[in-house]
Amino acid sequence: MKQYVVGLDFGTDSVRAVLVDTSTGRTLESEVHWYSRWKEGKYCNARENRFRQHPLDHIEGMETTVKKVVQRSGVPPEAVKGICIDTTGSSPVPIDSSGTALALTPGFEENPNAMMVLWKDHTSIAEAAEINHLAKNWGGIDYTRYIGGVYSSEWFWAKILHIAREDRTVKEAAWSWMEHCDLMTYILTGKKDPKTFKCSRCAAGHKAMWHESWGGLPEDGFLSRLDPYLVTVKENLYTDTFTSDMVAGTLSRDWSEKLGLTEHTIVAVGTFDAHAGAVGAGAEAFALVRVMGTSTCDIMVAPKEIIGNNAVKGICGQVDGSVVPGWIGLEAGQSAFGDLLAWFREVLAWPLENLLNDTILLSEETRQQLREELKSRIIPELSAQAEKIPAEESVPLALDWINGRRTPDADQALKSAITGLNLGTRAPHIFRALVEAICFGAKKIVERFEEEGVEIRSVVGIGGVAKKAPFVMQTLADVLDRPIRIAVSDQAPALGAAIYAAVAAGIYPTVEEAVKAMGSPMETTYEPREAPVGFYREKYARYKELAAFVEKDIHKKNPLKATSDV
Numbered sequence: 001m002k003q004y005v006v007g008l009d010f011g012t013d014s015v016r017a018v019l020v021d022t023s024t025g026r027t028l029e030s031e032v033h034w035y036s037r038w039k040e041g042k043y044c045n046a047r048e049n050r051f052r053q054h055p056l057d058h059i060e061g062m063e064t065t066v067k068k069v070v071q072r073s074g075v076p077p078e079a080v081k082g083i084c085i086d087t088t089g090s091s092p093v094p095i096d097s098s099g100t101a102l103a104l105t106p107g108f109e110e111n112p113n114a115m116m117v118l119w120k121d122h123t124s125i126a127e128a129a130e131i132n133h134l135a136k137n138w139g140g141i142d143y144t145r146y147i148g149g150v151y152s153s154e155w156f157w158a159k160i161l162h163i164a165r166e167d168r169t170v171k172e173a174a175w176s177w178m179e180h181c182d183l184m185t186y187i188l189t190g191k192k193d194p195k196t197f198k199c200s201r202c203a204a205g206h207k208a209m210w211h212e213s214w215g216g217l218p219e220d221g222f223l224s225r226l227d228p229y230l231v232t233v234k235e236n237l238y239t240d241t242f243t244s245d246m247v248a249g250t251l252s253r254d255w256s257e258k259l260g261l262t263e264h265t266i267v268a269v270g271t272f273d274a275h276a277g278a279v280g281a282g283a284e285a286f287a288l289v290r291v292m293g294t295s296t297c298d299i300m301v302a303p304k305e306i307i308g309n310n311a312v313k314g315i316c317g318q319v320d321g322s323v324v325p326g327w328i329g330l331e332a333g334q335s336a337f338g339d340l341l342a343w344f345r346e347v348l349a350w351p352l353e354n355l356l357n358d359t360i361l362l363s364e365e366t367r368q369q370l371r372e373e374l375k376s377r378i379i380p381e382l383s384a385q386a387e388k389i390p391a392e393e394s395v396p397l398a399l400d401w402i403n404g405r406r407t408p409d410a411d412q413a414l415k416s417a418i419t420g421l422n423l424g425t426r427a428p429h430i431f432r433a434l435v436e437a438i439c440f441g442a443k444k445i446v447e448r449f450e451e452e453g454v455e456i457r458s459v460v461g462i463g464g465v466a467k468k469a470p471f472v473m474q475t476l477a478d479v480l481d482r483p484i485r486i487a488v489s490d491q492a493p494a495l496g497a498a499i500y501a502a503v504a505a506g507i508y509p510t511v512e513e514a515v516k517a518m519g520s521p522m523e524t525t526y527e528p529r530e531a532p533v534g535f536y537r538e539k540y541a542r543y544k545e546l547a548a549f550v551e552k553d554i555h556k557k558n559p560l561k562a563t564s565d566v
C-alpha cells in the first residue's frame with residue numbers, strides 16, 4: 001500500500017495543507033485557508049506594531065484544510081501515516097494549566113493580550129533592550145551567545161515580559177506560554193499536560209535562549225531579574241527539546257474524527273516555517289535557502305565540525321538540529337521583504353480606499369471590484385515599468401527597514417528611508433529603489449555570514465516572492481553577484497513538514513534520506529548580469545553609508561535600541 005503524509009504550514013495570513021506521496025514527494029492535494037478574523041484586522045494595531053491572532057483562526061484553518069485534502073485525494077485514511085506542523089515564529093501563546101490557549105477561556109475571548117503574539121509584533125522593543133542589557137551585564141552566562149549576540153523584540157521572552165507588564169489579568173491567568181508550532185501540535189495530539197509535552201528544538205533554540213551547554217533555558221537567577229513571573233513560565237515549560245523527525249504523539253480521537261483520519265496517524269514534533277522550507281528545498285550543506293515572502297528567513301545547514309563553538313554574530317541563532325538533526329541550523333532574515341513592496345502598494349492605493357467611497361456614479365459592489373482589481377495590478381505593473389528604467393536614469397536610494405531590522409544585528413527600532421527624490425521621480429522609480437533596498441539588505445546578510453567564516457556555496461529561493469517576482473529575483477542575483485536557483489515547489493515549507501512527518505512515521509530512517517526522495521527539484525536559475533553587477537556594487541556602497549547615517553540618527557532620538565551595546 002502506498003503511504004502518504006500531511007504537511008501543515010501556518011503562515012502569516014493563511015494556513016496551507018498538502019497531502020504528499022512519500023515515495024516521490026508528489027503533492028496530491030493542497031488547500032489554503034485565510035484567517036478570517038485576521039483578515040478583518042481584528043486585535044491588531046499596525047501603528048503600534050501590535051499584531052495578534054486569535055487561536056480560533058488557526059483551529060478552524062487546521063480542520064478545514066486537512067479535511068479537504070484528505071477527502072479530495074481519495075486516499076484511504078489508514079494510508080495517511082503522519083502529520084507535521086510548521087508555523088511562523090516566534091509567535092508565543094499564553095496557556096492555562098491544561099494547555100488551553102487563554103483566548104479560548106471565559107473572559108479572555110476578545111483580549112488581544114491573551115492571543116498569539118505574531119512574529120512581526122514589535123511592541124516589546126523596550127523589553128528586548130532590557131534583556132540585552134542584562135545578558136551583557138549581570139555577571140553570568142551571556143544567553144545571547146548562540147543567537148547572534150542580540151535578543152530581538154520578535155522573540156519569546158521579550159513578548160511575554162511585555163504582556164506580563166501591560167496586562168495583569170493575563171499575567172495572573174497565564175500558567176505558561178507555548179510557541180505556536182508546539183501549541184498546534186499539542187492540540188492535534190489531544191495531550192493534557194503541557195509540562196511533559198515534546199516541544200520544538202527549533203523554536204526553543206532560536207527564540208527562547210535554550211542551549212544544551214547551559215542545561216536548557218536560562219537560569220532562574222537571570223529570568224527573575226527581569227520578572228519573577230518568567231521563572232514560573234519556565235518551570236511550566238520544558239528542559240529537553242526535540243527535533244522534528246521525532247514523534248510528539250498520535251492524532252487524538254476527537255481530531256482524527258474531525259479530519260477523517262485514524263488515531264494511529266503519527267504527529268511529529270512541530271517546527272518553524274522557514275526551517276521546514278529549507279528541508280522542502282533540499283537542505284544541502286552550505287546552501288543559503290532564502291524564504292522570500294512578507295519577510296525573509298535565510299536558513300543554512302552546516303556540519304558541527306565546521307561551526308564548532310564559534311558564535312556567529314548578528315544572526316538569529318545557530319541551533320543543533322533546528323533544520324536537519326545532527327547538523328547546525330543557522331537562521332538570519334529581514335523583517336520586511338515583500339512587505340516593503342506591499343507597503344508602497346497601500347500608499348498608492350490610498351485614493352482607492354478613501355476617495356472612491358464618495359463616487360455616486362458607481363455601486364458599492366463595482367467600487368469593491370475596482371479596488372481589488374486595481375490593487376492587484378499595482379505591484380506587477382510597477383515591476384514591469386521599473387524593469388524598463390535605464391541605468392543612467394536617476395533612481396532614489398532606499399533602506400529596507402520598514403519593519404525594523406532582523407539581521408544582521410537585530411534592531412526593531414530602526415526605520416526605513418527614501419532619499420534622492422526630485423520632481424522627475426515617478427512611482428516606478430521609487431518602486432525600483434525599494435526592490436534594490438530589499439536586495440541590498442539581503443547582501444548585508446550574505447556578507448555577515450562570510451565575515452563570520454560561514455561559507456555560502458549556493459543560494460536557493462523559495463516562498464511567494466521567489467516564485468512570482470522575476471524582476472525582484474533578477475535584481476537579487478545582480479546585487480549578490482551569485483546565481484539564485486528557485487525551487488519548483490510553491491509550498492516548500494508544507495513539503496518540508498511532510499518530509500519530517502515521513503521520518504517521524506518511520507517511512508525513512510533520516511531526514512537526509514527522506515529529502516532525497518521527497519525534496520523539491522529546482523526550476524529557473526537567475527544568473528547575475530555583468531553590467532548591473534558593477535552598477536549595484538557601487539550603489540550598495542552608498543546604501544551602507546545611508547544605513548549607517550539613519551541608524552545613528554534614530555539612536556540619537558531613541559535610546560531604547562535593541563543592540564548589544566545597550
Ligand SMILES: Nc1ncnc2c1ncn2[C@@H]1O[C@H](COP(=O)(O)OP(=O)(O)O)[C@@H](O)[C@H]1O
Nearest residue numbers: 011012013293294338339342463464465468469
Ligand atoms: N509580483 C510580485 N512582485 C513582488 N512581490 C510580490 C508580488 N506579488 C506579491 N508580492 C509580495 O509577496 C508577499 C507575500 O508573500 P507570500 O510568500 O505569498 O506570503 P507569506 O510571507 O505570508 O508566506 C507580499 O508581501 C507581497 O507584497
Ligand SMILES: O=C(CO)[C@@H](O)[C@@H](O)COP(=O)(O)O
Nearest residue numbers: 012088089272274293294295
Ligand atoms: O521568523 C520566522 C521563523 O523564524 C518566520 O516565521 C517569519 O519570518 C514569518 O515568515 P513569513 O514571512 O510569514 O513566511
